[in-house]
Amino acid sequence: MANALIVIDMQNDFCPGGSLAVPHGDQIIDPINRLMQDFDAVILTQDWHPADHASFVDNHEGAEPFSVTQMPYGPQVLWPRHCVIGTPGAAFHRDLTVKRADMVLRKGFRAGIDSYSAFYENDHATPTGLAGYLRERGITQLSLVGLAHDFCVAWSAIDAARLGFATQVIEDACRAIDMDGSLAAARKAMRDAGVTLA
Numbered sequence: 001m002a003n004a005l006i007v008i009d010m011q012n013d014f015c016p017g018g019s020l021a022v023p024h025g026d027q028i029i030d031p032i033n034r035l036m037q038d039f040d041a042v043i044l045t046q047d048w049h050p051a052d053h054a055s056f057v058d059n060h061e062g063a064e065p066f067s068v069t070q071m072p073y074g075p076q077v078l079w080p081r082h083c084v085i086g087t088p089g090a091a092f093h094r095d096l097t098v099k100r101a102d103m104v105l106r107k108g109f110r111a112g113i114d115s116y117s118a119f120y121e122n123d124h125a126t127p128t129g130l131a132g133y134l135r136e137r138g139i140t141q142l143s144l145v146g147l148a149h150d151f152c153v154a155w156s157a158i159d160a161a162r163l164g165f166a167t168q169v170i171e172d173a174c175r176a177i178d179m180d181g182s183l184a185a186a187r188k189a190m191r192d193a194g195v196t197l198a
């Protein structure tokens, strides 16, 4: 039985000064770096969008940032342009200990569909391959940290629990966007899915 720390989207665009900055997102970098020492494996995820990505508000004429539109796969929040492939905003924060990572998983790289979860794209059907990677390594216990608590961390944790991993979210090492009560809703959805909030 092995465990893994899954570090979600600790990228410049989600940190203060970035285009989709999560308040105080940089405060969790040191705690995450320290936590890495306690796990058999460390996996980093990286939000990684092409310039014409469907989640970018400026690709939808007249749309307001943070409004919700309907996509073939369900509702989609329209975000400010962020984490464009190869840009500085998509890079990991410079203080994150990337050397400790066994694997970097990129997600959201298809123009027509977003991927909040590290396990499935937002159609809840197209796998990223992470579950197979973890299972092949004999990893059964997952701890999740990172950004944003109420979007990519929550969606990843819910999928992980549904896939049968013993899953906890270390809330001190997460920060939320928290729009329209999204953090409270995400915490309830995580608990209902069997995720431990630590």
Ligand code: VGL
Binding pocket: 008, 009, 014, 047, 079, 116, 147, 148, 149, 151, 152, 153
């Ligand atoms: C995220 C919004 C858009 C996240 C990624 O990492 O939580 N949120 N893309």
Ligand code: ZN
Binding pocket: 047, 048, 049, 055, 082, 083, 108
């Ligand atoms: Zn994104």
